[in-house]
Amino acid sequence: MSEIVKTWTEWLKNSRFSYMSEEQKQQTFLWLSQVRDKVLDRANLKQGDILIDIGTGNGLLSFGAYERLKGIGKVIASDAFIDCVEECYKIAKECGIEKEMDFIQTDATDTKLPDNSIDVVVMRSVMVHILDKSKAINEFFRILNQGGRISIFEPIISKNTKYYELMTPEKYPNYQILKEAEDKMTSDENDPLMNFDEDSLKKDFENAGFKNIDIDIVVQSSTYPVSKEMLDPWFNTPPSPRRPTVKEKYLQHLSENEVNEFIERLKQDLDGKTITVNSPTAYIYAEK
């Protein structure tokens, strides 16, 4: 298991940007603000709403929701990890608004909040880190009021462009084996990043009792030139703290020599090429 990144705040502040150019970083910030606005728009916020941001991280949705509900509603910034709750509190304190928000450490699958106590649940890129997604969705249904709303955003990583789709097959003597390994990795039921797609999420929402479920799929498509220096960070940056890197996942299926040789061949194959990578994402809205 990767020990390079130990906490979520460290990952949110640094690791996730580690392989990006300054321009890509700025694009990512812009994209994050667009996602935040769309998730909050779809939540149809109203006067009096009590809103919880599940897995707030460093407060992307919480502070956006605060701006919209300032003086007319309440925002609860929640996260399973104390470093995130403390980080949000620190930011709120710096802005002088720490008394106007609530901050709680709680797990999405067992919030300990009373039944029917919340008007709006919002969440961005948290379900993708939870193994038992139906448990979390049932929990959101339990804490929402009758008529309560949920608006979330999740990347559907299992449907991202695969490495083998970018590779020139003739350049890899064991192309078929590499393809099979990646297919196994992207359909692993025990990997929270991979064990779902928009259809399984829809089923989980229906089974929990949600109605008026609306799923908006947006495919992010990035086209950019690759240089071989970009590949080590792709393979060695963990997707979240204490989770295996892509290289570590390949090592579950292939020997160290095979993985190292594969990465070297991929560097030669992609260096100087312009690639297009598609990453489907889902905005989900539903009502209790």
Ligand SMILES: C[S@@+](CC[C@H](N)C(=O)[O-])C[C@H]1O[C@@H](n2cnc3c(N)ncnc32)[C@H](O)[C@@H]1O
């Ligand atoms: C990719 S970050 C997203 C943070 C934030 N929502 C945002 O949009 O920037 C994932 C967040 O989910 C939180 N998280 C992971 N598992 C969780 C769980 N079971 N319950 C609550 N939060 C969780 C992490 O601590 C982290 O802050």
